[in-house]
Amino acid sequence: MDYYAGIDVSLECSSVCVVDASGKIVREVKVASEPVALIGWFRSLGFELARIGLEAGPLSQWLYTAMKHEGLAVELLETRHVSDAFKAMPVKSDRNDARNIAQLMRLGWFRPVHCKSMSAQETRAMLTARKLIQAKLQDIENSLRGILRGFGLKVGKTTKRSFAARIRELVAGHQALETIATATLAVHAVLLREFNGFEKRVRAMSLLDAKAKLLMSTPAVGPIISLTFASAIDDPSRFNSAKRAGPLFGLTPKKYQSGETDYRGRISKNGDASVREALYEAAHIILTKPIKGCAPLKSWAMRIAKRAGMNKAKVALARKLAVIMLRMLKDNAPFRTTAMA
Numbered sequence: 001m002d003y004y005a006g007i008d009v010s011l012e013c014s015s016v017c018v019v020d021a022s023g024k025i026v027r028e029v030k031v032a033s034e035p036v037a038l039i040g041w042f043r044s045l046g047f048e049l050a051r052i053g054l055e056a057g058p059l060s061q062w063l064y065t066a067m068k069h070e071g072l073a074v075e076l077l078e079t080r081h082v083s084d085a086f087k088a089m090p091v092k093s094d095r096n097d098a099r100n101i102a103q104l105m106r107l108g109w110f111r112p113v114h115c116k117s118m119s120a121q122e123t124r125a126m127l128t129a130r131k132l133i134q135a136k137l138q139d140i141e142n143s144l145r146g147i148l149r150g151f152g153l154k155v156g157k158t159t160k161r162s163f164a165a166r167i168r169e170l171v172a173g174h175q176a177l178e179t180i181a182t183a184t185l186a187v188h189a190v191l192l193r194e195f196n197g198f199e200k201r202v203r204a205m206s207l208l209d210a211k212a213k214l215l216m217s218t219p220a221v222g223p224i225i226s227l228t229f230a231s232a233i234d235d236p237s238r239f240n241s242a243k244r245a246g247p248l249f250g251l252t253p254k255k256y257q258s259g260e261t262d263y264r265g266r267i268s269k270n271g272d273a274s275v276r277e278a279l280y281e282a283a284h285i286i287l288t289k290p291i292k293g294c295a296p297l298k299s300w301a302m303r304i305a306k307r308a309g310m311n312k313a314k315v316a317l318a319r320k321l322a323v324i325m326l327r328m329l330k331d332n333a334p335f336r337t338t339a340m341a
Contacts, residue, residue, distance in 0.1 A: 003047055006101025007054040008094045009033055009063065015098035016041065018049070019106055025099065033059055035066030042072060051075055053105040055082045055097075056113050064115050077101070078111040080270060085109070116234045123205065123231040127224070127274070130198040137191045144184055151177065160192060202227065215325055217334040219294035220285035225278040229325055232275045236329035245322035249275045251315060267315060276318070283317035293335070297321075 001021050008015040010033060018027040031041050042049065052067070052074040054060050060076060067074045086092065086100055104110045116124070144167055145155045153170045155163075164185050171177035206212040206223035211233075215226035232249075239245070246252045250270035256263055269276065286294050287301055287310070297317065305313035328335060 002050040003045075004102050004105040005042070005049050005052040006098045006103070006105060007038070007052065007063075008097035008101065009054055009057055009059050010094060011059070014038065015094040017095070017098040017102040018045070019099075019102045021106065023103060023106060025102075028095065028098070033063070035063055038063060039067060039070050039072065042067075049073060051105040053077050053101045053110060055079055055101065061115050061121065068115075075105065075110065075112045076115050077104070078113045081111045114234065114238060116231070120231040120234040123209070123227055126198070126202065126205065127228055127231070130195070130202060131274075133191055133195045133198060137188065137195055140184055140188050140191065144181065144188075147180060148177065153177075164188065211329055214328060214332070214334060217336070218282075218321070218325060218328070219291045219297070219335070220282040220289075221321075221325070225282050228275055228278040229322075230329070232272050233326060233329055236326065239326060239330065242323045242327035242330060245326040246319045247271075249279065249322055251276060251279070251319040251322060275322075279318035279321050280314060282321055283314040286317060287314060 003018055003020055003026060005016060005018045012033060013030045014033045016027070016029050016031050016038070017025060019025055027045065029041065031037050042052070050073060052072055054063065054074065055077050056079050064074055064076045082101065082104070085104060086097065089096060089100065141163060148155060148167070148170055151174070155166055155170065158166050167181050167185060171181045203223045206216065206227055209227065209230060211230035212223065212226040215221055215229060216223070218226075221229075233239075233245075247268070248271050250268045250273075252267060254265040254268050256265065283301070285291060286298055287305070291298075297320070300320070301313045301317040304316050324335070327333075
């Protein structure tokens with residue numbers, strides 16, 4: 001008889017449920033959220049498990065990698081799919097989540113997701129940290145502008161380098177504002193220094209990463225966009241077709257059909273939001289700035305803009321860029337040989 005297990009991962013302890021082929025619960029237990037503890041518990045069962053499922057999350061990739069390395073039949077499940085499957089559950093608890101994941105594994109009604117390699121996770125962590133520092137830097141600048149505006153002091157257009165000098169110029173002679181500016185500009189200086197450091201690291205990474213370097217042959221695709229896309233794809237060989245890039249990053253429309261009702265909605269926005277944002281940014285640059293080497297793409301997108309509007313044209317171009325860039329990675333070929341294939 002086949003057995004299936006579900007793991008609901010928490011920070012300290014994970015709920016584990018094992019069911020047999022008929023759906024009957026065989027074992028339920030709380031196990032420490034550590035690879036050694038989970039692997040040891042599954043080994044102690046005395047029987048093999050056909051499938052073990054755990055929902056994708058902060059700890060899941062770490063646990064999945066260790067369990068897979070030990071030869072366990074573990075699957076990483078898509079969070080949104082699991083969440084939708086649990087909507088009918090009247091009482092949500094860790095124990096019930098583990099039970100339901102085990103049942104999903106038994107029925108085979110699940111969508112596995114790719115566990116990224118360590119290098120891809122490191123790249124993603126670097127980009128996430130850079131974005132965090134950038135956001136906090138912008139928050140401080142916007143807050144200072146708002147505070148000074150209340151006193152009739154308008155900062156106006158500045159650069160990262162001239163911002164601090166402009167603030168000091170405006171608050172000169174105002175004791176309360178000088179105190180505020182001194183403290184916030186000290187934090188601003190630290191954040192700016194660290195952000196510039198991240199910029200240098202990211203640019204160096206893009207030149208050392210073969211996939212990112214290849215993607216930068218695409219018009220409007222620089223170090224950030226190329227690294228974001230390459231780390232999200234990780235292993236291009238796992239895709240049978242480059243056309244899967246659109247649905248993967250939520251750039252294809254939703255479809256609803258029931259009886260006589262049949263319509264397509266807005267894009268699904270599934271998958272990695274940072275990749276979707278990066279692709280949209282590249283599409284925006286192509287359509288609004290003079291970029292060499294993208295005339296066919298721009299003409300194609302502008303025809304869509306004439307009949308559907310600029311926003312939809314940018315989304316369509318972002319989707320096409322995703323397909324092109326994935327094909328480039330699969331074929332290991334630069335933009336010129338794959339762009340309009």
